[in-house]
Amino acid sequence: LDYQHVQVPFEITLWIMLASLAKIGFHLYNKLPSVVPESCLLIFVGLIMGGIIYGLNDRSPPVMDSDIFFLYLLPPIVLDAGYFMPSRPFFENIGTILLYAVVGTIWNVFGIGFSLYGICQVKAFRLQDVSLLHNLLFGSLIAAVDPVAVLAVFEEIHVNEKLHILVFGESLLNDAVTVVLYKLFRSFCEMPTIKSVDIFAGVGKFFVVGLGGVLVGLSFGFTAAFTTRFTKDIRVIEPLFVFLYSYLSYLTAEMFHLSGIVAIISCAMGMKRYVEANISLKSHTTVKYFMKMWSSVSDTLIFIFLGVSTIGENHEWNWPYICFTVIFCLIWRALGVLVLTFFVNRFHVNTITSKDQFIIAYGGLRGAICFSLVFLLPDFHRKKLFIAATTVVILFTVFIQGMTIRPLVDLLAVKRKRESAPTVGEQIHIRFLDHLLAGIEDISGHWGQYYWKDKLEYFNSKYLQKILLREYDQPKSSIVLLYEKLERKHAMELAQAGQLGHSPAQPPFLCSAFLCSSSDRTVITDQKLEDTLNPAVLDNIQEILARNLYRIRRTGPAYNRHTLPGDSEPAERAKEILILRHKSL
């Protein structure tokens, strides 16, 4: 027996196997997952495993390694979250999300930190040795809502899309704030004196960390899209690039102390539409399926490890500190949501209802990120107290809040997610309204989200698509292609039936066919059709087509305050018609 040799991969495989089997086990009893969230069950399995290890070895089971968590377990989940992020509600609510993520998290950090410092001043609690900075450091790690925990719970309760994206978006984007504040306070703890310069540097650093993450992510995302342009002959490795570039963006961001979560999300959102267009359908199925699978396994492992790590002798118990931590976490989050929503609602027509506010506040679950951060703390005499408090907060939020949020959603009759996909009619109307609103915003000079969306779309179709897509042309949907085919057939039949006027003695044309390409209509006439037209009619048709075609093709970004319709060069128009004619030849 040579166990040493295969130990590492063997144990990793066994852990993954345990996680997967546990997942299957829960789903064998259909009633169980509908009452208790899976995350709770998994933590429970972890607790049992931890208990067994503790019982057998008589020492604390190994805690989840922070490196393993941040380098291997977290990225798949965040990648999955970013890749499947519903971009429309996300960008529609980006302002609100950022407000919650940035201002809300800072509010929570300082709120919790200062009030816990207040508790520490009470002599009866014997906590006077915990300094303000340590409390703030603790606040910075306990304040952040955890994307893994939020995702695990909110995916099961099916609240409406807006509510979901508000909580989930906040949990993702607060990473930049958490990283900055955590590192700031940690370095402050080790500094002898703190100058005001350091504080300003911290504020500046926040922008660097957040925007740097976005930049790193987008550049890797576009590189990924560009790479998939060249994989036509070797389809089998296409899915790999999606994973490799996303992971590289995460690692690169972490390497430069930027926000890895923000980077990987930007990367995934940036690459998605181009990669989807470039890679084959099977590759795309594999990408989607594997991403879901991987994130599901990571998620499972995280909760199991969370359970395992809870068991042991890492804890120092202090009733007042731990109880007040839980209470302050709840109070400050509720207050923060109330105050911020008050401001948000003043600027929006579509307000956040008080029920939604309650769910946002109540859905602020803490999870494995806090847990890993607290173990990464430098050693000091109260570290075990912080570990105990963090563990309790996590278990409280995941178990109590996670288990009661579903009945509460039912009780309050919170607006649910619509089950059916929007109809074609709805989709067309939404798109039409987008164009309309972009035009209105442009006319009124209000540079709102529709204006920017329109600009971005224009930039995308004019430059990005040409560089990043294998086929420059707008990809046509199958229904459009079918319609074109039918139209063409119809035209040929008409021609053959002689309904277009027949003149047998007629010279052959050089221009043998037309291509009338409006956005969704093409009629290519055949050799036979062309024979039935005389030159005069042909010229007339050509003239009409030439004038209208060009107009129609420019419907997209045509109107602008600074130009008049029909303002474009006639030469350019003629050139375009020539190109169209050449194509049809």
Add this chain to the structure above:
Amino acid sequence: LDYQHVQVPFEITLWIMLASLAKIGFHLYNKLPSVVPESCLLIFVGLIMGGIIYGLNDRSPPVMDSDIFFLYLLPPIVLDAGYFMPSRPFFENIGTILLYAVVGTIWNVFGIGFSLYGICQVKAFRLQDVSLLHNLLFGSLIAAVDPVAVLAVFEEIHVNEKLHILVFGESLLNDAVTVVLYKLFRSFCEMPTIKSVDIFAGVGKFFVVGLGGVLVGLSFGFTAAFTTRFTKDIRVIEPLFVFLYSYLSYLTAEMFHLSGIVAIISCAMGMKRYVEANISLKSHTTVKYFMKMWSSVSDTLIFIFLGVSTIGENHEWNWPYICFTVIFCLIWRALGVLVLTFFVNRFHVNTITSKDQFIIAYGGLRGAICFSLVFLLPDFHRKKLFIAATTVVILFTVFIQGMTIRPLVDLLAVKRKRESAPTVGEQIHIRFLDHLLAGIEDISGHWGQYYWKDKLEYFNSKYLQKILLREYDQPKSSIVLLYEKLERKHAMELAQAGQLGHSPAQPPFLCSAFLCSSSDRTVITDQKLEDTLNPAVLDNIQEILARNLYRIRRTGPAYNRHTLPGDSEPAERAKEILILRHKSL
């Protein structure tokens, strides 16, 4: 900048990225891969990379770690090979393959070992310090044909299926022999005296290693199939089990010093048909696609690392030893193939032609397995000579033989693989002939492959499928289901049109419908149809159906020398009809 922190995953990701980009690069120029095999190009890239590292660092670049190779790079390739192994030609030629793999490899090991020992006796070559045992040890690692190299070359030249499976099957199954001989000689080298008991133990060990591998593999394979029975509610982690169980089988076999390659191949071949039936179509696409992708990346990495590891100061050059190694490898393989094929052809109608023999001998490529084994050798003063000789043999076989085999195949007009899939007619005939031959073998008392295949199929459908498949019934193809639906509709229409005889005043039946289930035909009559039949007609139909149905359903394994047709109990038959009727109710 915090590089230390992310170093390991970052560098792994970069290596994989390099491999993938190199692969894309070759395929951008379509002509290149059609002349030079990809493996050569990749080794070349590796050589350049190695040169750069050597130039920059001024020391030998890191060699491919044997652990990384055996634990992480080899399994995906072998899993892919096993999962996509064409089982029919494999089992049809299993005898020949085993002969080549076992006897052929032993022949090569001893041939090369003894003749090199002969060379070492020539005083002019100054090799007298290399003992016989060391030469045999070297022979045991250099004799084995490498599956990775063979697969890389043979996938591109498209020779006929039988030739392909002979070379490829041999390269996979010789692992058991290589493992045993290599470990045997290595322990002999360290022993002071060798008793004849040790030699017999070695021979016995070969069976343990090979059959043990098969056993470990099959048990993990069946466990995997059994596990996927319960994944109906959690489709997303289905693909994981295929990978986890295969990998566990490999690691477990390695742990017990069995043949990991044999284990993972048995596991993949054992689980395949059950897993395919249990998991969803999307999961299966993901499994197949990811397997191909993973093996492709592993393969690429292996060849690149092979190139990188070649550069450096690990080599001791000795012209005669190295040249004679190459020559003996060629000669002994050619001789072995000739002699073994002579015996094989005496027992087979479908003989191996001399052209095929030449390609089998010429296709004996060596690769990364030898390379990893030679680095695993215990340190002794001539290790560097062995490394040099192994490197030269690998480069010679991969470059010279790999590049010339395609022109040779063209020149000799070796029978190619048929491009088109067999037609339905052909498939039906093949299956029919299988049944026929199984019957003939059974009658004549010759227990050949068809007999055993039939027995296995019977055992499978009677026991294994019931345990391992989610739905016990034979899975029906979509065309059968459609046919059933149409038949049912037709029957209802007939009934509604009153063509089956109408009698309005009729008592309701308990037995409301029939189920006529031959292997591909089901007619379920509706409430309406049943109303149109009178009891006498009904009983008559029931009687006819009852008699014929049972007969039809037993077409499969009905005939047997020891039983007569119609030998089964009438009670059993009645019971079966009762079950059918209950089902239809």
